[in-house]
Amino acid sequence: MSQSAASSAPPAAGLIQPAIEVRRLHKSFGKLDVLKGVSLTVPEGEVVSVIGPSGSGKSTMARCICRREEINKGEIFLYGKRVDGSNHSNRDIARLVGMIFQQFNLFPHLSVMDNLTLSPINIRGLSKEEAVENAMGLLKRVGLEEKKDARPGELSGGQCQRVAIARALAMNPKIMLFDEPTSALDPELVGEVLDVIADLAGSGMTMMIITHEMVFAKEVSDRVVFMDEGNIMEQGSPAKIFSCPDAPRTRLFLQRMLAPLGKDFSGESGSEACGHES
Amino acid sequence: MNLDFSAITPYLHMLLTGAKVTLQASLLAVFFGSVFGTLVGAMRVSPIAPLRSVAAAYIYTIRGTPLLIQLFLIYFGLPSLGLNLPAFAAGIIGLSINSSGYVGEIVRGGIEAVPKGQWEASKVLGLSYIKTMRFIILPQAIRNMLPAIGNEFVTLIKESSLLSTLAITELTMVGQQVRSVTYASFETFIAVGIIYLVMTSSTSLLLQYVEKKWQVG
Ligand SMILES: Nc1ncnc2c1ncn2[C@@H]1O[C@H](COP(=O)(O)OP(=O)(O)O)[C@@H](O)[C@H]1O
Ligand SMILES: [Mg+2]
Numbered sequence: 001m002s003q004s005a006a007s008s009a010p011p012a013a014g015l016i017q018p019a020i021e022v023r024r025l026h027k028s029f030g031k032l033d034v035l036k037g038v039s040l041t042v043p044e045g046e047v048v049s050v051i052g053p054s055g056s057g058k059s060t061m062a063r064c065i066c067r068r069e070e071i072n073k074g075e076i077f078l079y080g081k082r083v084d085g086s087n088h089s090n091r092d093i094a095r096l097v098g099m100i101f102q103q104f105n106l107f108p109h110l111s112v113m114d115n116l117t118l119s120p121i122n123i124r125g126l127s128k129e130e131a132v133e134n135a136m137g138l139l140k141r142v143g144l145e146e147k148k149d150a151r152p153g154e155l156s157g158g159q160c161q162r163v164a165i166a167r168a169l170a171m172n173p174k175i176m177l178f179d180e181p182t183s184a185l186d187p188e189l190v191g192e193v194l195d196v197i198a199d200l201a202g203s204g205m206t207m208m209i210i211t212h213e214m215v216f217a218k219e220v221s222d223r224v225v226f227m228d229e230g231n232i233m234e235q236g237s238p239a240k241i242f243s244c245p246d247a248p249r250t251r252l253f254l255q256r257m258l259a260p261l262g263k264d265f266s267g268e269s270g271s272e273a274c275g276h277e278s
Numbered sequence: 279m280n281l282d283f284s285a286i287t288p289y290l291h292m293l294l295t296g297a298k299v300t301l302q303a304s305l306l307a308v309f310f311g312s313v314f315g316t317l318v319g320a321m322r323v324s325p326i327a328p329l330r331s332v333a334a335a336y337i338y339t340i341r342g343t344p345l346l347i348q349l350f351l352i353y354f355g356l357p358s359l360g361l362n363l364p365a366f367a368a369g370i371i372g373l374s375i376n377s378s379g380y381v382g383e384i385v386r387g388g389i390e391a392v393p394k395g396q397w398e399a400s401k402v403l404g405l406s407y408i409k410t411m412r413f414i415i416l417p418q419a420i421r422n423m424l425p426a427i428g429n430e431f432v433t434l435i436k437e438s439s440l441l442s443t444l445a446i447t448e449l450t451m452v453g454q455q456v457r458s459v460t461y462a463s464f465e466t467f468i469a470v471g472i473i474y475l476v477m478t479s480s481t482s483l484l485l486q487y488v489e490k491k492w493q494v495g
Contacts, residue, residue, distance in 0.1 A: 094404025105399035109417045119403035
């Protein structure tokens with residue numbers, strides 16, 4: 001394997017592969033260049049937040065990583081295996097990567113339990129009993145075990161998203177991608193979903209979270225990536241990005257996002273972060 | 279004008295037997311038409327372009343030609359290829375093929391009405407195209423389609439009167455027989471019309487009931 005993207009060089013044993021490695025990824029829709037050579041490495045267990053203006057290509061990048069989009073140029077590796085070709089089926093990717101959408105996309109004609117067990121039974125090959133047991137554990141984890149027989153239509157948005165997270169986890173993925181998981185929720189329901197995601201982040205799962213929840217991104221992530229117009233403009237620790245970003249674009253974006261909240265992170269960790277981050 | 283229904287009352291049971299054949303034919307046709315039409319509709323939205331084209335051409339042709347001609351082709355045309363079908367079989371096949379064209383279009387609409395996110399989530403969960411169709415898309419599409427399929431059944435009850443041209447003793451054919459015996463043309467066909475109306479309206483009511491049940495369940 002080439003070591004070109006060694007920005008986060010794996011520790012000692014060179015065998016440890018990053019969970020996600022994206023190299024010079026290009027993606028266009030017709031004439032519209034959406035991703036213009038994005039490179040990104042996510043080591044196992046890291047929680048990366050992706051922020052940036054809408055239309056900057058965040059969702060497209062996530063969709064390319066879980067192979068929902070064919071890419072035009074570049075390479076994508078998951079745990080060292082190249083997955084951007086046609087030699088990987090939905091199945092293989094599904095066992096590696098879970099994805100959460102803004103719109104939950106639960107199956108409305110199935111009970112919560114069936115939502116959680118359909119794919120494990122059909123794709124992972126679990127027995128019904130195993131799948132149900134596993135699902136009960138996951139429902140407990142997201143605090144919805146009593147909703148196992150409900151239809152998605154009977155749940156609140158926040159509950160739906162928690163079920164969607166449990167459903168993704170039921171495939172036992174190594175990586176979770178979240179695409180604006182709380183953007184479709186009423187404000188009072190955002191917290192319960194963020195709690196579940198934070199709990200997951202604390203458990204060592206490799207995660208990429210596309211979000212507009214700046215406070216949450218700052219608290220939960222190991223690294224923040226700022227995307228703009230199809231490029232990664234800047235990335236670094238939350239302290240660095242939120243306190244003293246290098247790129248004027250990042251600064252402008254954060255000002256716009258944080259102003260309405262009356263938040264200004266720059267005072268918190270102050271010049272210390274600015275001085276020491278590279 | 280004097281209407282005298284007493285002339286046809288002795289033949290009422292014959293008309294009812296004919297109505298039974300009409301219902302049987304319509305039921306069989308809506309069943310086979312729905313099965314085949316679902317296939318056609320699934321082809322119509324498949325990711326494989328040639329399948330889409332074949333299905334589109336099929337739907338276009340079926341819906342663009344008269345049922346009567348389709349029936350004649352099967353009953354009178356096929357024997358010249360050495361394929362002789364009994365009238366009832368030919369009639370059911372013709373009606374089913376005709377219905378499949380319409381159902382195909384209904385199925386296409388029903389499938390396309392299922393939100394894109396359902397495909398997205400299925401793919402991300404690793405389900406194949408066939409499994410996504412079977413477990414996720416079709417069950418939802420069928421709910422969208424149920425009212426239209428119901429209408430198709432009602433339409434078939436009426437359209438099946440064309441089976442009389444193949445001398446199948448369904449309601450219209452029996453009506454013609456009763457008329458030729460009693461000469462009470464007006465009375466006979468009023469009675470036939472009423473029987474059709476009873477069949478179509480009770481079917482509609484039944485379907486509305488089923489639909490309501492299904493929406494809740
Ligand atoms: N399937 C698609 N077809 C055409 N254009 C698309 C498609 N998906 C996304 N785009 C375009 O790509 C750009 C980036 O979209 P997206 O990745 O969704 O941005 P973000 O998630 O950062 O808001 C937008 O201009 C969007 O209109
Ligand atoms: Mg997006």
